[in-house]
Amino acid sequence: MDMKTEEQMKEMVRLKYAEIALQEKSDNAASCCGAGGCSTEVYNIMTDDYTGLSGYNAEADLGLGCGLPTAFARIKPGDVVIDLGSGAGNDAFVARAETGAAGKVIGVDFTPAMIEKARANAEKLGYHNVEFREGDIENLPVGASTANVVISNCVLNLVPNKAAVIREIYRVLKPGGHFSISDIVLTGELPEAIQQAAEMYAGCVSGAIQKENYLEQISQNGFQAITIQKQKAIHIPDDILSNYLDQQEIAAFRSGATGILSITVYGEKPETVPACAGQGCC
Numbered sequence: 001m002d003m004k005t006e007e008q009m010k011e012m013v014r015l016k017y018a019e020i021a022l023q024e025k026s027d028n029a030a031s032c033c034g035a036g037g038c039s040t041e042v043y044n045i046m047t048d049d050y051t052g053l054s055g056y057n058a059e060a061d062l063g064l065g066c067g068l069p070t071a072f073a074r075i076k077p078g079d080v081v082i083d084l085g086s087g088a089g090n091d092a093f094v095a096r097a098e099t100g101a102a103g104k105v106i107g108v109d110f111t112p113a114m115i116e117k118a119r120a121n122a123e124k125l126g127y128h129n130v131e132f133r134e135g136d137i138e139n140l141p142v143g144a145s146t147a148n149v150v151i152s153n154c155v156l157n158l159v160p161n162k163a164a165v166i167r168e169i170y171r172v173l174k175p176g177g178h179f180s181i182s183d184i185v186l187t188g189e190l191p192e193a194i195q196q197a198a199e200m201y202a203g204c205v206s207g208a209i210q211k212e213n214y215l216e217q218i219s220q221n222g223f224q225a226i227t228i229q230k231q232k233a234i235h236i237p238d239d240i241l242s243n244y245l246d247q248q249e250i251a252a253f254r255s256g257a258t259g260i261l262s263i264t265v266y267g268e269k270p271e272t273v274p275a276c277a278g279q280g281c282c
Contacts, residue, residue: 005160006160006161009160009207010110010136010159010160013158014110014111017087017111017113017114018111018112018113018114020062020064047063047064047065047066048065048066048067048068050065050068050090050094053068053070053071053094053097054094054097054098055093055094055095055096055097055098056090056093056094057089057090057093057121057125059088059121059124060087060088060089060090060092060093060117060118060121061088061090062087062088062090064087064153064154065090065091065153065154065182066153066154066182066183066184066234066262067153067154067182067183067230067232067262067263067264068153068182068230068264069091069151069152069153069180069181069182069264070091070094070095070098070151070180072180072229072230072264072266073095073098073149073151073178073179073180074149074178074180075095075098075099075103075148075149076098076099076148077098077099077100077102077103078099078100078102078103079098079099079103079147079148079149080099080103080104080105080106080146080147080148080149081095081096081098081099081103081104081105081106081147081148081149081150081151082105082106082107082108082140082142082146082147082149082150082151082172083095083105083106083107083108083150083151083152084108084137084140084150084151084152084155084156084165084169084181085108085109085137085152085153085154085155085158086107086108086109086114086118086132087107087109087114087117087118088114088117088118088121089107089117089118089121089122089130089132090153091107091151091152091153092105092107092118092122092130092132093105093121093122093125093127093130095149095151096127096129096130099129101129103129104129104130104131105129105130105131106131106132106133106142106146106147107130107131107132107133108132108133108134108135108137108140108141108142109132109134109135110134110135110136110137112134115132115133115134118132119132137152137155137156137159137165137168138159138161138164138165138168139164139168140168140171140172142172143172144171144172145171145172145173145174145175146172146173146174147172147173147174147177148173148174148177148178149173149177149178149179149180150169150172150173150177150178150179150180150181151179151180151181152179152181152182152183153181153182154182154183154184154262155183156181156183157183157184157185157205157207157208157209158207159207160207162209162214162217163217163221166217166218166221166223167221170221170222170223170269173269174269175269175270175271175272176268176269176270176271177268177269178225178266178267178268178269179223179265179266179267180229180264180265180266181264181265182230182262182263182264182265183208183214183262183263183264183265184205184208184234184260184261184262185208185209185210185211185214185261185263186208186209186210186211186258186259186260186261187210187211187257187258187259187261188256188257188258188259189258190205190258191244191245191249191252191253191258193244193245193249194241194244194245205234205236205260208260211261211263214263214265215228215265218265218267222269222270223267223268223269224267224268224269224270225266225267225268226265226266226267227265227266227267228263228264228265228266229264229265229266230262230263230264231261231262231263231264232261232262233259233260233261233262234260234261234262235260236260238250241253
């Protein structure tokens with residue numbers, strides 16, 4: 001994918017997520033990450049239930065996730081946590097419940113409408129150790145070796161240059177720090193019509209890469225103890241697929257080898273970091 005195309009895709013996602021910031025949670029939960037139309041067959045396509053987690057705030061939950069990374073992130077009191085693609089603040093506020101007042105949570109998002117919404121939510125909650133910064137997760141507005149933990153929920157699949165994001169996660173983590181990220185990955189190839197659909201890209205599906213490739217990129221950038229903490233299959237309802245495929249193509253897709261998966265992945269930055277770690281030279 002050339003740089004011009006990458007920028008076009010990023011701008012498309014930015015505009016779509018500005019719209020999503022104003023949508024009802026029910027619309028987002030019944031679609032693919034808020035995009036691609038709503039299903040009448042299934043209410044909750046990708047999202048997991050946050051309501052039992054400490055720090056949960058309904059106004060910050062837009063129903064856009066595909067997992068519960070904060071439930072697996074091993075956040076300790078006093079930790080500095082960075083949330084990539086922080087949206088309206090849902091995961092950041094849950095993380096804050098784990099860090100306590102002694103810790104700090106930094107949310108990063110490239111959609112101004114989301115940043116505005118998240119800051120308003122933090123102000124309402126009186127959280128002065130949670131901040132939201134506007135920026136690209138491929139070039140984080142955060143210094144090196146800042147965070148104990150990095151979290152993200154269904155965001156890397158929206159970024160064309162995933163390797164750049166993984167390098168940035170490595171850079172901003174302290175030695176010995178770790179990440180827990182929920183994301184969409186594939187096994188097998190998506191039908192061409194879905195691969196080319198801009199709405200399905202913004203919907204976290206056609207921007208996903210092969211599971212094996214995803215895990216390999218994490219390993220190649222210096223992380224260790226890489227573990228899949230949770231995995232679940234994602235079922236895209238027929239009434240959404242029919243926007244892109246005819247009935248025969250849907251039947252072929254259902255009977256084929258392609259799988260759309262939500263995985264929550266854990267990885268650690270080594271305590272002792274080689275000089276070239278994370279740059280693909282070791």
